[in-house]
Amino acid sequence: xxxxxxxxxxxxxxxxxxxxxxxxxxxxxxxxxxxxxxxxxxxxxxxxxxxxxxxxxxxxxxxxxxxxxxxxxxxxxxxxxxxxxxxxxxxxxxxxxxxxxxxxxxxxxxxxxxxxxxxxxxxxxxxxxxxxxxxxxxxxxxxxxxxxxxxxxxxxxxxxxxxxxxxxxxxxxxxxxxxxxxxxxxxxxxxxxxxxxxxxxxxxxxxxxxxxxxxxxxxxxxxxxxxxxxxxxxxxxxxxxxxxxxxxxxxxxxxxxxxxxxxxxx
Numbered sequence: 467x468x469x470x471x472x473x474x475x476x477x478x479x480x481x482x483x484x485x486x487x488x489x490x491x492x493x494x495x496x497x498x499x500x501x502x503x504x505x506x507x508x509x510x511x512x513x514x515x516x517x518x519x520x521x522x523x524x525x526x527x528x529x530x531x532x533x534x535x536x537x538x539x540x541x542x543x544x545x546x547x548x549x550x551x552x553x554x555x556x557x558x559x560x561x562x563x564x565x566x567x568x569x570x571x572x573x574x575x576x577x578x579x580x581x582x583x584x585x586x587x588x589x590x591x592x593x594x595x596x597x598x599x600x601x602x603x604x605x606x607x608x609x610x611x612x613x614x615x616x617x618x619x620x621x622x623x624x625x626x627x628x629x630x631x632x633x634x635x636x637x638x639x640x641x642x643x644x645x646x647x648x649x650x651x652x653x654x655x656x657x658x659x660x661x662x663x664x665x666x667x668x669x670x671x672x673x674x675x676x677x678x679x680x681x682x683x684x685x686x687x688x689x690x691x692x693x694x695x696x697x698x699x700x701x702x703x704x705x706x707x708x709x710x711x712x713x714x715x716x717x718x719x720x721x722x723x724x725x726x727x728x729x730x731x732x
Contacts, residue, residue, distance in 0.1 A: 469687025
């Protein structure tokens with residue numbers, strides 16, 4: 467999951483100031499974690515402790531009120547309401563990466579991705595985006611090739627992955643929908659050569675840069691691992707509570723994973 471946090475942090479300064487190139491400093495002092503990281507860590511804590519994800523999202527939102535949540539999520543999180551609000555936004559996909567590591571079959575990962583999404587994002591597009599992201603990450607960590615991942619996502623979720631990053635980039639603008647974010651994030655991963663290039667490609671597309679790169683980063687971690695120097699910089703941007711949960715999750719579910727890829731330092 468630290469790959470998703472990396473994408474969020476690196477992309478945080480480009481969300482409203484898109485940069486249409488892969489040539490930029492990976493980390494800058496003005497980078498920060500956003501709601502993408504907050505809600506990803508909340509899911510990790512839910513998996514670690516068994517506490518309901520809905521209640522944890524509300525608690526994390528109160529703890530980090532200025533992280534940059536969407537207005538509909540913020541309204542839900544600040545209320546006593548527990549009903550979802552039919553969102554098709556990319557928030558379902560941005561926060562799902564821990565599910566790909568914590569469960570041991572593709573069927574369970576897909577089921578859990580839906581379960582964690584429908585607390586807020588119960589629109590079919592919201593669920594589809596989360597499931598496609600989680601499935602790609604699960605397949606990546608269990609040895610699937612990029613072509614196998616591309617085929618599964620295309621056939622199962624009907625996302626169009628035919629356009630290259632160079633074809634997407636010129637006309638791509640800010641889009642908070644799952645269907646306008648997940649295919650682009652997947653394409654950045656599929657065209658990458660290593661973890662860092664995946665993050666750079668995602669951010670170079672523009673749009674909702676932190677969320678786009680967060681989705682890409684979660685999948686890229688599963689396929690490549692995260693270099694130790696990048697993981698260390700990412701952890702530096704987190705506060706102590708977020709860092710503690712992240713490290714506990716990585717230690718339990720990622721670092722000792724017996725599949726093809728490990729989470730950090732590969």
